Amino acid sequence: MDTNTTGASPLAKYARQPKLYISLPSGGNWYSQNNLTKTSDIEVYSMTASDEIALKTPDGLITGDSVISVIKNCIPAIKDPWMIPMIDFDYILASIRLASYGENITTSGACEKCQNVDQFEISVQSILDHIASAEFQTTIPVNDFTVRIRPLYYKETTEINKVSTTVQRAITQQIPNIKDEDEKQKHIESLYAMINDSTLNATISGITEIITPDGDTETNQISIKEFIKNTDPIFYNKVQDAYKNNAKQMEIPLSMVACSECEHEYKVSASLDQSNFFVRG
Numbered sequence: 001m002d003t004n005t006t007g008a009s010p011l012a013k014y015a016r017q018p019k020l021y022i023s024l025p026s027g028g029n030w031y032s033q034n035n036l037t038k039t040s041d042i043e044v045y046s047m048t049a050s051d052e053i054a055l056k057t058p059d060g061l062i063t064g065d066s067v068i069s070v071i072k073n074c075i076p077a078i079k080d081p082w083m084i085p086m087i088d089f090d091y092i093l094a095s096i097r098l099a100s101y102g103e104n105i106t107t108s109g110a111c112e113k114c115q116n117v118d119q120f121e122i123s124v125q126s127i128l129d130h131i132a133s134a135e136f137q138t139t140i141p142v143n144d145f146t147v148r149i150r151p152l153y154y155k156e157t158t159e160i161n162k163v164s165t166t167v168q169r170a171i172t173q174q175i176p177n178i179k180d181e182d183e184k185q186k187h188i189e190s191l192y193a194m195i196n197d198s199t200l201n202a203t204i205s206g207i208t209e210i211i212t213p214d215g216d217t218e219t220n221q222i223s224i225k226e227f228i229k230n231t232d233p234i235f236y237n238k239v240q241d242a243y244k245n246n247a248k249q250m251e252i253p254l255s256m257v258a259c260s261e262c263e264h265e266y267k268v269s270a271s272l273d274q275s276n277f278f279v280r281g
Helices: 049-054 058-063 065-074 086-101 124-133 154-173 181-205 221-229 234-250
Strands: 020-022 042-044 104-110 117-123 139-142 145-149 207-211 255-258 265-268
Touching: 020 086, 042 086, 049 065, 058 065, 058 154, 065 086, 086 124, 086 154, 086 234, 104 124, 104 265, 117 124, 117 255, 139 234, 145 234, 154 181, 181 207, 181 221, 181 234, 207 221, 221 234
Parallel strands: none
Antiparallel strands: 020 042, 104 117, 139 145, 145 207, 255 265
C-alpha cells in the first residue's frame, strides 16, 4: 500500500475542470465593476452532488438561494449571481445544464390527436443559440420623450416571485377562513395591491434614463420614480410592454416533434423552470 508523505491528496489531480467556456449574451453590460472577473471565455463547471441536492429544496428554489449557490459553484467568475441581468440568466442556467448532463434535455409531450405520451430530446445548444441571438430593447419612445431601460436583475425578479408566492398562499390558506365577505374582499384587494406595487417598483427601477422633449436628461432614480408614478400611465405601460416584448424574444421556441403512435406532428417546449430543468435525462 502506497503512503502519501507529501501532504497532497492523490485525488487532487482529478478535481473538477471547466466543461465549457461561454461568452455572455449581454457582453458584460449591466454588471457592476467587481461582479465579473472576465466577460468572455468564462469557465463553466459541472454541478456537484451538493448542487443537485440544493436544487431539490423547494424553499431554496422559491427564495432563489439554491440557484445562487449553484451558479457560484459552477461559474466562479460571477461574484454576485443576484445581480445577473435577466438577459444572461437563462443562458447561464442552460450552460450549467449542458456542462453537467450533456447535450440534450428530455421533455415529454402528449399527442393532440391520439393523446399518446412520448419522450423527446431537445438540444441544449439550440437553447443557448436562441437566447444568445435575442436582442434586448433598451430605448423606448414615449410621445416626445425617450425612455431607456436595462434588464432587470435576478434579485429583482425573485422579489416579485416571492411576493406572488406569498399572495397565492394567502389566497388559498387564509382567505377561505375569513367569513365576512366585505373583510374578505378588502383582504384580497390588499394582497393584489402587494403584487402590483412589487411589479411597479421593479419596473421603474429598470429605467436608467429619461430624455425630455427639450433634450434634458434625468438619471436620478428618485426623480424618475416620482415622475413615472405621477404622470400619464402611458409611460409605465410602454416600459412594461417593452419588458414583456424583451422576455418574449428570449422565450425558448417550441420544437416540432412526431407522435410515435400515429405520426401526427405537433410542438413541445423545453422548460427552463429550475425545479425540473436540472434533472438528469
